[in-house]
Amino acid sequence: MQHIRNFSIIAHIDHGKSTLADRLLQLTKVVDERKFVEQYLDRMDIERERGITIKAQTVRMPYEYEGQTYILNLIDTPGHVDFTYEVSRSLAACEGALLVVDATQGVEAQTIANALLALENNLVIIPVINKIDLPAANVERTKKEIEESLAIPADEAILISAKTGENVEEVLKAIIEKVPPPSGKPDGRLRALIFDSWYDAYRGVGLLIKVVDGIIKRGDQIKLMASQKVFEVEEVGYMSPDPVQAENIMCGEVGYIFAGIKDPRDTRIGDTITKFKEEAETPLPGYKEPKPVVFTGIFPVEGGEFEKLRDSLEKLRLNDPSVFFEPETSKALGFGFRCGFLGLLHMEIIKERLEREFGLELIATAPSVAYKVVKTNGEIITIKSPAEMPNPNLIEKIEEPYVRAVIMTNAEYVGDVMELCQEKRGILRSMNYLSENRVEFVYELPLAEIIFDFFDRLKSKTKGYASFDYELIGHRESDLVKLDILINGEPVDALSMIVHRDKAYRRGRELVSKLKELIPRQLFDVPVQAAVGSRVIARETIKALRKDVLAKCYGGDVTRKRKLLEKQKEGKKRLKALGKVQVPQETFIEILKVKEG
Amino acid sequence: MEKFRYHRKHLLKFLKSKKANFDFESLYIHIPFCKKKCLYCDFYSVSDKKGSIKNFFDSLKAEYEEFRSLTDLSSIKTIYIGGGTPSLLLPEEIEALSSSIFSFNDFEIEEFTFEANPESIDLAKMVSLKKIGVTRISLGVQSLDDEILRFLGRIHSSEDARKAAREIKNLGFDLNIDIIYGIPGQTFGSLVDTVKQVVYLEPDSISAYALTVKKDTFNGLPLKSSEAYFEEYLYIVEFLRKNGYRHYEVSNWAHDGKESKHNLNYWLRKNYLGLGPSAASLIDDVRFSNEPSVTKYLTNNSAYFLEVLNEDQILLERFYLAMRTSLGFDISQSVTLNVEFLKEFVNQGLLEVSDNRIVPTDRGMFVLDSIVASLIA
Numbered sequence A: 001m002q003h004i005r006n007f008s009i010i011a012h013i014d015h016g017k018s019t020l021a022d023r024l025l026q027l028t029k030v031v032d033e034r035k036f037v038e039q040y041l042d043r044m045d046i047e048r049e050r051g052i053t054i055k056a057q058t059v060r061m062p063y064e065y066e067g068q069t070y071i072l073n074l075i076d077t078p079g080h081v082d083f084t085y086e087v088s089r090s091l092a093a094c095e096g097a098l099l100v101v102d103a104t105q106g107v108e109a110q111t112i113a114n115a116l117l118a119l120e121n122n123l124v125i126i127p128v129i130n131k132i133d134l135p136a137a138n139v140e141r142t143k144k145e146i147e148e149s150l151a152i153p154a155d156e157a158i159l160i161s162a163k164t165g166e167n168v169e170e171v172l173k174a175i176i177e178k179v180p181p182p183s184g185k186p187d188g189r190l191r192a193l194i195f196d197s198w199y200d201a202y203r204g205v206g207l208l209i210k211v212v213d214g215i216i217k218r219g220d221q222i223k224l225m226a227s228q229k230v231f232e233v234e235e236v237g238y239m240s241p242d243p244v245q246a247e248n249i250m251c252g253e254v255g256y257i258f259a260g261i262k263d264p265r266d267t268r269i270g271d272t273i274t275k276f277k278e279e280a281e282t283p284l285p286g287y288k289e290p291k292p293v294v295f296t297g298i299f300p301v302e303g304g305e306f307e308k309l310r311d312s313l314e315k316l317r318l319n320d321p322s323v324f325f326e327p328e329t330s331k332a333l334g335f336g337f338r339c340g341f342l343g344l345l346h347m348e349i350i351k352e353r354l355e356r357e358f359g360l361e362l363i364a365t366a367p368s369v370a371y372k373v374v375k376t377n378g379e380i381i382t383i384k385s386p387a388e389m390p391n392p393n394l395i396e397k398i399e400e401p402y403v404r405a406v407i408m409t410n411a412e413y414v415g416d417v418m419e420l421c422q423e424k425r426g427i428l429r430s431m432n433y434l435s436e437n438r439v440e441f442v443y444e445l446p447l448a449e450i451i452f453d454f455f456d457r458l459k460s461k462t463k464g465y466a467s468f469d470y471e472l473i474g475h476r477e478s479d480l481v482k483l484d485i486l487i488n489g490e491p492v493d494a495l496s497m498i499v500h501r502d503k504a505y506r507r508g509r510e511l512v513s514k515l516k517e518l519i520p521r522q523l524f525d526v527p528v529q530a531a532v533g534s535r536v537i538a539r540e541t542i543k544a545l546r547k548d549v550l551a552k553c554y555g556g557d558v559t560r561k562r563k564l565l566e567k568q569k570e571g572k573k574r575l576k577a578l579g580k581v582q583v584p585q586e587t588f589i590e591i592l593k594v595k596e597g
Numbered sequence B: 001m002e003k004f005r006y007h008r009k010h011l012l013k014f015l016k017s018k019k020a021n022f023d024f025e026s027l028y029i030h031i032p033f034c035k036k037k038c039l040y041c042d043f044y045s046v047s048d049k050k051g052s053i054k055n056f057f058d059s060l061k062a063e064y065e066e067f068r069s070l071t072d073l074s075s076i077k078t079i080y081i082g083g084g085t086p087s088l089l090l091p092e093e094i095e096a097l098s099s100s101i102f103s104f105n106d107f108e109i110e111e112f113t114f115e116a117n118p119e120s121i122d123l124a125k126m127v128s129l130k131k132i133g134v135t136r137i138s139l140g141v142q143s144l145d146d147e148i149l150r151f152l153g154r155i156h157s158s159e160d161a162r163k164a165a166r167e168i169k170n171l172g173f174d175l176n177i178d179i180i181y182g183i184p185g186q187t188f189g190s191l192v193d194t195v196k197q198v199v200y201l202e203p204d205s206i207s208a209y210a211l212t213v214k215k216d217t218f219n220g221l222p223l224k225s226s227e228a229y230f231e232e233y234l235y236i237v238e239f240l241r242k243n244g245y246r247h248y249e250v251s252n253w254a255h256d257g258k259e260s261k262h263n264l265n266y267w268l269r270k271n272y273l274g275l276g277p278s279a280a281s282l283i284d285d286v287r288f289s290n291e292p293s294v295t296k297y298l299t300n301n302s303a304y305f306l307e308v309l310n311e312d313q314i315l316l317e318r319f320y321l322a323m324r325t326s327l328g329f330d331i332s333q334s335v336t337l338n339v340e341f342l343k344e345f346v347n348q349g350l351l352e353v354s355d356n357r358i359v360p361t362d363r364g365m366f367v368l369d370s371i372v373a374s375l376i377a
Ligand SMILES: Nc1nc2c(ncn2[C@@H]2O[C@H](COP(=O)(O)OP(=O)(O)OP(=O)(O)O)[C@@H](O)[C@H]2O)c(=O)[nH]1
Pocket: A011, A012, A013, A014, A015, A016, A017, A018, A019, A020, A039, A051, A052, A053, A054, A077, A078, A079, A080, A130, A131, A132, A133, A134, A160, A161, A162, A163, A164
């Protein structure tokens, strides 16, 4: 146990964690050089396409140091704020953390947030200043920022280039010398923390665990302390980075097990594994459940795929316990789920993973946030979808989540950024010129305003020269109303939204005219209305289709006509009915995408 | 069902293997020649005769003889000679059709229609038509505005049409007049004028077709809007109703009892035999049609497209075809319809339901294809 080191690599997004991990994998020779690719641990297609890490990855690396073989367990973590929960789970399996800081960027929001998480977990932090090969690298300033904002002595920081490999050996040396070995009780009763899991089509649920006390081996009868379920261990092993079977996982080590668990609901990340009949007294601390902040309705395109979607969500939740879901029914979309996410990127990624990994075709409704509604009878409820909004006369007040947003841009775009934030109901808290050309704004903004198209518009207004970070700062009272869309007199639940009263009129008008454009003409006039409560605030009419019939249908025309009908009938299967109005699937998806603009 | 190409003898062999005797109710004969192709036309016809009518008749006879081996054709009640321009045939050729090929007088015919164009029909031909048993002449008038006739590429004048119509009536034939509406460049007034003059000619039945072309322009002008078509259609509907014509199919009106029996057979899905290039036939679950090629036809070696339909397809055809007519569709037949839409269409005045039948209204007939597509979804 003295020769085990468990550590995570943490940093702000893009500061070079995965690139550093690459170098460590090469130095310890765990990956065949011929199979090596950049950012080796970013294994999902979606990670490689976007060039970011989404899932933490574990690798066991044996390493020879001063005549002694050490076992180094590395966990590469994501840097994006939406995946902080991945980081915090990884940290619980470690005794140390490499805090990577990009020397060209310096300390950024997630550098601080992740360093604080490491401190909370009592980890030893080793600062690593990266990208020193770049001309723009400013090592001195970075050191100063590390000291000032994190109170970590920066003269101990290791200066590296993860890209060229310069000085990376020093990192390994520091891990061995500075990170303490794990401190569990090898002879104690088994306690292992489940810090990640996934679903394998053949073997069922795979669990990534850190054995804190005792030892776990094949054939053991184990019990999951929260669910109280008992299983027999069928396989144990290490990630290297592919699974490699082993005899056992010893105290202090990180590895995986399969225990014939078929039902994803039987396990939970953060649960403690102990031995059946030799149970530990108390479970390990586990994790705080993260609170979702962005919500959307997710529905299968094919109505029959609801069960498959449920099954897929359950399997996916093994791999990402921060995904929240509960069944939801929509008149327009049928059966689906209201899903909650830790942020917009998280939402996008999960929807994409569901489609890719589980072969589903999905429709998502416009994202919304969680509102707190204080009712006239004093009751306080949290609503996650417009459909849950009580009648206006039962509402005392509504509170919505606000964020503190830090926006950095070039001086020339100051006006554009301010205009955008103004429109998004932002309150300017500060504005600093970091240099003659760099400006930093701090705004307080309603989360609901930024989940629409804030980032896209910020990027286009600043031609890409803006960075944007936000954190939640709690709920505030706002004058909000529910905007309903009625097509042919019937409200379409999937199109309802909660908006600020001042914006209801404009959004209503925009939506209605967009719908008029998108919805194909029907056989009768179709009114499209936007309404707040019973008051209609915008209205358009889709004029009836006047002519659609084959003028001649004699002996030779019947076959052609029948073929056309057969084709239409096929096509109609993919039509969505909004009340008695039919729109093609594609149009409906287009309608759901209708944004502010 | 797959569509197959069959040579005639294989087609006949296949058909014989299905059934010994076929009870065709209607016979269609296609004369694929026109003097000049009209600009809007998508019928199969050629403007050069590719040899003599005599050669064509030889091939027609050959085809007819072969199909006679399938059936004695005694069940045939209606005959329709269409085209092309059948009225291009000379009086002796018209008579030869009967004397050397069909012996029309042997059939027990209830209705025998012959298509004619104003410039090529005359008294002598009409006398020949009388001789072979024709009861009804369908006259391609299209418009009674000479400027519009020229624009359509027609080679007759409005006066030709009026004259032909009067002679047809005088000789005691039933008269059907074809007109076209929705013509780009035609004013509403000009259309109104044509409709009024047509009614003044006192035809027994009228076919009014919405101009249909594949492109979005016609002869250099953009097509009329669907609203403009609708306005003209509504005028025709109203005016013809006031004058005692019943709207019995999407594009057809008639005095009571003067509806085309032959065409109704198509819409009631009765069996019919079609002869000549491009002609189509129906026998129960089998549809076949002759290759649209005069050249091939003259070699007696043209191919037939054959299709065998399943139950669902037959039902779909029954539904669609019946819905085109004022008879409508008997709901008790086992077809699954979208009840929500059915109700809404009734609400909106596009359909009526009575005595277990769904019947399209005048407005409904004009968007019938969409109605049917919605109802079967
Ligand atoms: N020049 C230079 N580029 C580097 C260095 N380290 C990383 N990069 C580049 O920086 C970009 C981001 O590197 P990653 O390793 O993916 O960063 P990350 O921290 O893992 O990013 P996330 O996982 O998305 O948070 C890539 O284009 C790397 O090639 C370095 O030392 N020098």
